[in-house]
Amino acid sequence: MAQKKLQTNSVYNEYDLDGDGIVTDEEMELMREMHEVERADRKQMHQRYMAWYSLIGMISYPATIIGCELLIPNSNASKLLTDIAPTYFIAAAGIAGAFMGFSAMGSKPKPPEK
Numbered sequence: 001m002a003q004k005k006l007q008t009n010s011v012y013n014e015y016d017l018d019g020d021g022i023v024t025d026e027e028m029e030l031m032r033e034m035h036e037v038e039r040a041d042r043k044q045m046h047q048r049y050m051a052w053y054s055l056i057g058m059i060s061y062p063a064t065i066i067g068c069e070l071l072i073p074n075s076n077a078s079k080l081l082t083d084i085a086p087t088y089f090i091a092a093a094g095i096a097g098a099f100m101g102f103s104a105m106g107s108k109p110k111p112p113e114k
Helices: 011-015 026-071 077-106
Strands: none
Touching: 011 026, 026 077
16 A cells, blocks of 8 residues: 655644654654644633733722723713722622632642552
8 A cells, every 4th residue: 555645744743743744643643732832822821821811900900990980070071980890890800819719729730640
């Protein structure tokens, strides 16, 4: 049986890790695992960004209320922002807390199997 050959600029050339022109099942499995690790890393990075933005929002929220009061003295904006503050802080703290909790759970060493 004749071996299948890759095209010159094939998207599968990256799977040929040893450069012999043949993509083996082991190479395909290794590349699949590498892509899975990269995908998990991107997911964790985005979750980290979400937690940081929540924390930054929680810190800047009081400054926004003060800014509305100073810049627009006769408006109702600061009262409205103050009214929704408890809900916002609960939601933002939940996002940040969940990220930190799941990160701590994920970093625990697994117990040895018996």
